[in-house]
Amino acid sequence: MSGRAVRKALRQREAELLQARTPTEEASESEEEPEAAPPKPSLFALLKDANDDDEGDIDDDDEQVESEPQPVELASKKSKNKKKKKKKKDKGKALATEDTEAVDEDDIDRALRELNIKTQAHDASAPIVTSSNAAPGQISLSSVLKIDSRNLDAGNEMKRLFGRNAMRPDDNEGETLGRRRDLRMRLPPGVAGGRALTKGRRNTFVQPKDEWPKAGSGGLGMEIDDSDPATGVTTYKFVHSRSYQSVQQQFVMCVAAMDPERMNVLLQHNPYHITTLLQCSEIFHHQRDFTVAGDLLERALFSLGRSxxxxxxxxxAEGSARLSFRRPENRELFLCVWRYITNLSQRGTWRTAEEFARLLLAMDPEGDPYEMCLIIDFLALKARQPERFLALTEHPTLRRKYADLPNIAFSSALAQLQLGDESLATEYLSKAITRFPWIPTMLYQELGVSTQLPPALWGVPPPDDNPRQQILASLYIERTKDLWKQPAFTTFLVNTCSTIYNLPKTRLLGSSSPSVSMSLARHVMLTAMPSLITLLPREITSRDTSSFDPLPPDDDLLSYEAEPPNLAPMIRETAGGGNAFSAFVMSIIPWFRVGEDGEIDGRQMNETERAQYRDIRQQLEQAGYPDDALRRMGDEAYEVQRIMREQQEDGQAEGRGQVEGAGRAEEEET
Incomplete structure (x- = not known):
């Protein structure tokens, strides 16, 4: 923090102490004493030197400060019998009693601790400045991956943008929104949990809301998977209890049934089940109800944070926490944070989105399963964090890893331009254009620049034999074209391109692989851009995937089997149409009540029904489901159908009541 802020805090502290002084102390201070020794350096002057403040030097004891009292004594007395120095009340200042030695740094730190002030050196969100004399091997990767949990709170950024008062919701609006969410997501009777949400300890990711269901996490926890004392890196893993595993299996069955209402019922009974929250959030997102979709994501992050x-x-905060992407339990955090970053970007809270993107990168910086390096540059520029971005990309380990990424090369030039170093920014952009000459051509087309490109850059396309560069170029243009439309950036691009007269005859991509990696394909799938998905290889797009676990790795580490074997394909094949889950239940349950003579519901089965009956019984027996378990599942399914029918009837009745009420109001008004 600056010296000015420290001095202001010290003056406020001194004013409080001066007001609390007793008449006895004032009388003792007014006693005549011998002439004081030559004045010592003021504590403010030392604070100025320590914080490199640009203000003038603090004068000594003989100079008066208008309308502001001087600081009171900060150092402890050496003995009770030591006399206090003379204080001139007409000048309104107090002399600091110090030894003849100069005040050292420990005294300053002690004064700051007394005032509960934290210096900027302890702020993890401060820009990371590496020493030019430090060897590359001495800079640890964790030093550029530090996360400040305060920047993970979108509410803090909203307060900085719009003020604290603007964040106070209207009473009527908050009541209406809370009632609407309560109607959608209220807990049915008999649900386990019901305890109040913990508000004593601050959640790392998201803070709880009053309208959220009051229930536990359902058996979600975290353990230490591995630890490396040499580097200080600790690898963690999420764990599921037996009850949580049971809910996970129910979720897989709901997904196979393709019934959103069934998913909603499951969420009402398990309001903090992560995968169900993610799936329901995606449903609301496709319905363009972004408010509820974001609220469900925040609830999932809250449940992960308290576990x-x-x-x-x-x-x-040290940048040394890791999560293995190979574990399905850990991948829930990756997907939840990714979707939350998208939600934060839609709300314009770029600083929070950038911090969450850095969090995902810190979980697995070497593997980077979601290719956060392809989006963190854009978020850092939108959040006005060029220092942190440059410190990250210029780390020796990451510099080699990001050598073939056009977004890192071009965004580094824009970051230098945001810092005000135009000459260095021009050098960065010239190198980026030389390395990726097809990017200016694509930018000129998107921006509609009237100035012609120099002949060396005319119509340079991405390499045909490098599908990876084709995807990277299209991703960068699609994501940052609005950023380059700023007049300052457009002018900077045109001026720099005009200085490129020729290009090297050989490509500067080096030995980078032209194939599309699984992490890049996963990133493209998550962006949901159809034009980019068509560029993915057929062997990737034909793989089995799901919206709640897109493109899982081949070396999966399963701690338990969440998907019942052979059940999902059987449901899809058996359900003939309409509501797939209802069709499955109505078609399978009577078959377990078939009599020995082949009767079902009072009639004889035909040959087709007999073949279907034998086939489905065989598949279920191979899957390990006995008849009694299937009958219980059928009874539960009938109960779920009954609940859904009642909710549907209540909704229809409520809708009719609203329409009739609106009609009566219109008639009365007429």
Missing amino acids: LHSSFQQKL
């Missing part, structure tokens, strides 16, 4: 290991937040 963290006790040491996870500290390791996160």
